[in-house]
Amino acid sequence: MNLKRVFAGVAAAATMLGGLALGATTANAADGDQTITINNAQPGHTYTPYLIANLTYAGSTEVDGKQVPMLDVATANDNANGALKAAITAAGLTIPDTWYQENPAAWLATQNADALRKVADKLTVDNLVAAATGQSVAGEDPDSLTFSLPQGWYAITDSNGKTAIVATTINGVPAGQNVVLSKNEHGQANITTVGSVNAKSGNKLVVIEDPSKSVDMADVSAGDTVTYTVTGKIPATADNYDTFGYRLVDTPGNDLTINTTGYTVTVDGENLPEGSYTFGVDENGVATLNITNVNAATLKDFALPGKTITLTYKAQVTGTIADSNIVDNSVQAFGSFATLDNPNGTEVQSNPVTAQSFTNDFTLKKVDASGNPLTGAKFIISKTVDSGTDSETTYYGIYKDGTWSWTVTEAQATRFMDDNASEVTFNNLAAGTYTITETQVPNGFAASFAKPFQITVTRTGDEKVATSLDGSDTFGLVTLDNTNSENPVITVKNVQNVTQLPLTGAAGITMLVVVALLLGGAGALIAVRSRSLKRQLNA
Numbered sequence: 001m002n003l004k005r006v007f008a009g010v011a012a013a014a015t016m017l018g019g020l021a022l023g024a025t026t027a028n029a030a031d032g033d034q035t036i037t038i039n040n041a042q043p044g045h046t047y048t049p050y051l052i053a054n055l056t057y058a059g060s061t062e063v064d065g066k067q068v069p070m071l072d073v074a075t076a077n078d079n080a081n082g083a084l085k086a087a088i089t090a091a092g093l094t095i096p097d098t099w100y101q102e103n104p105a106a107w108l109a110t111q112n113a114d115a116l117r118k119v120a121d122k123l124t125v126d127n128l129v130a131a132a133t134g135q136s137v138a139g140e141d142p143d144s145l146t147f148s149l150p151q152g153w154y155a156i157t158d159s160n161g162k163t164a165i166v167a168t169t170i171n172g173v174p175a176g177q178n179v180v181l182s183k184n185e186h187g188q189a190n191i192t193t194v195g196s197v198n199a200k201s202g203n204k205l206v207v208i209e210d211p212s213k214s215v216d217m218a219d220v221s222a223g224d225t226v227t228y229t230v231t232g233k234i235p236a237t238a239d240n241y242d243t244f245g246y247r248l249v250d251t252p253g254n255d256l257t258i259n260t261t262g263y264t265v266t267v268d269g270e271n272l273p274e275g276s277y278t279f280g281v282d283e284n285g286v287a288t289l290n291i292t293n294v295n296a297a298t299l300k301d302f303a304l305p306g307k308t309i310t311l312t313y314k315a316q317v318t319g320t321i322a323d324s325n326i327v328d329n330s331v332q333a334f335g336s337f338a339t340l341d342n343p344n345g346t347e348v349q350s351n352p353v354t355a356q357s358f359t360n361d362f363t364l365k366k367v368d369a370s371g372n373p374l375t376g377a378k379f380i381i382s383k384t385v386d387s388g389t390d391s392e393t394t395y396y397g398i399y400k401d402g403t404w405s406w407t408v409t410e411a412q413a414t415r416f417m418d419d420n421a422s423e424v425t426f427n428n429l430a431a432g433t434y435t436i437t438e439t440q441v442p443n444g445f446a447a448s449f450a451k452p453f454q455i456t457v458t459r460t461g462d463e464k465v466a467t468s469l470d471g472s473d474t475f476g477l478v479t480l481d482n483t484n485s486e487n488p489v490i491t492v493k494n495v496q497n498v499t500q501l502p503l504t505g506a507a508g509i510t511m512l513v514v515v516a517l518l519l520g521g522a523g524a525l526i527a528v529r530s531r532s533l534k535r536q537l538n539a
Helices: 078-090 104-108 113-122 236-240 297-302 505-537
Strands: 004-007 034-041 046-063 066-075 143-149 153-158 164-167 196-198 212-215 225-233 243-252 256-258 264-267 278-281 287-291 308-317 326-338 346-349 353-358 360-367 378-388 391-400 403-407 423-429 432-440 453-458 466-469 478-481 489-493
Touching: 034 046, 034 153, 046 078, 046 104, 046 143, 066 078, 066 104, 078 104, 078 113, 104 113, 113 164, 164 196, 212 326, 212 353, 225 243, 225 326, 243 256, 243 308, 287 308, 360 453, 466 478
Parallel strands: 034 196, 360 489
Antiparallel strands: 004 066, 034 143, 046 066, 046 153, 153 164, 212 225, 225 308, 243 287, 243 326, 256 308, 264 308, 278 287, 326 346, 326 353, 360 423, 378 391, 378 432, 391 403, 432 453, 453 466, 478 489
């Protein structure tokens, strides 16, 4: 019988239960019998090997600058010849009218993954002699079985599943020449050498790990755009199943709108091919990354089981933030796994994981010197940002439809406090330092004492807010009440003249200076008049 010598780097030497094996020749295996190991062998299933072809190491050749082992493939006997040719025909394939007719195993070794799988599914072993007694797992949990067999290519039947075609370990291949025999198909991602296969007809437990989630900005204002990074891991045990699906479902709170453009999806840092997943947002604003085509050719190089999926996307903080000033966003991972025993699939899920950002509120009240509410005042809010090279830029707040934006043009800033109101709340601002400037004082009150002042809001995680004034209010007209730390109250007084300034602190000193100046002026006037009167009397 003719032999067909094939390159191990370009021809398949094994299929497995439900698909194509990723195989590499073993280095310097011992003489005599070789091995085939069945991973995830199922309790109650019996696995039996039947020789279909002999495999012999036939030296090495150079391919793309590397030494690659060659194999001689010879169909084992006439019964194997008939079984293979019948399976090839049943699979809808045709062997060329060449010497391959006498050696169908050699022709099969040159075919692609789809052809190998189809033949494995159609292959019957009724006329073949078992090379070893069938084995089954003892106990209740899936385990591995190892057959010791003459070197070759075997059909291994599963009493409750699919037939595999898998190669034993190969004797004589030099160290360093262990190469992949063919591209891996889903289901065998952890198979890196010939002589091993994953059984996929059982229901081995799959645990979905909790994903992780982070946000690039912990302190936000309504209107800000933030970036979320979601990371999930596809279970390594997904490789034991015929098909699987993996989803990351991201549920934002009422305060977020997810952007469906500008996102990225990677597998262990490499971009996932377009068309192998979907990402979208439903009518409720929930975003879903769905790895839908796990058996597609575009994903075979990724060997997804056991690898990390990373989704990065942007979302805008809206003006409907909860009273807690917490911007919530949670993600949950789902997996669906189907086998011959359960073709409809079993879905498992992780716990939800939440990422949070925070906003802050504070209220400004306007009163007169006696503490009575005042109307008619207007305020703007601004912040100063380091622009680099020892320069700073001032941005003025624009508040519209519940969200903030910032401008360098003061005239465009929002004027806060309604005409008939005596207080206003600045909602959903990020932690930081802000300058409040009174641009209009109530009628009849002195504008010269209405000076800008700064307020600093700090927050660590979800702890209470800490708010403080910077002490720039030299007249003592601005006070802070932190009784409600989640909404502190700033009271700003207006006065009509200097006599209404507080008599404490810097304002008190100012008042004394003014009085001293007035007294000094009166004394000087009396002295002048006294000297004038004396001159008149002495004239």
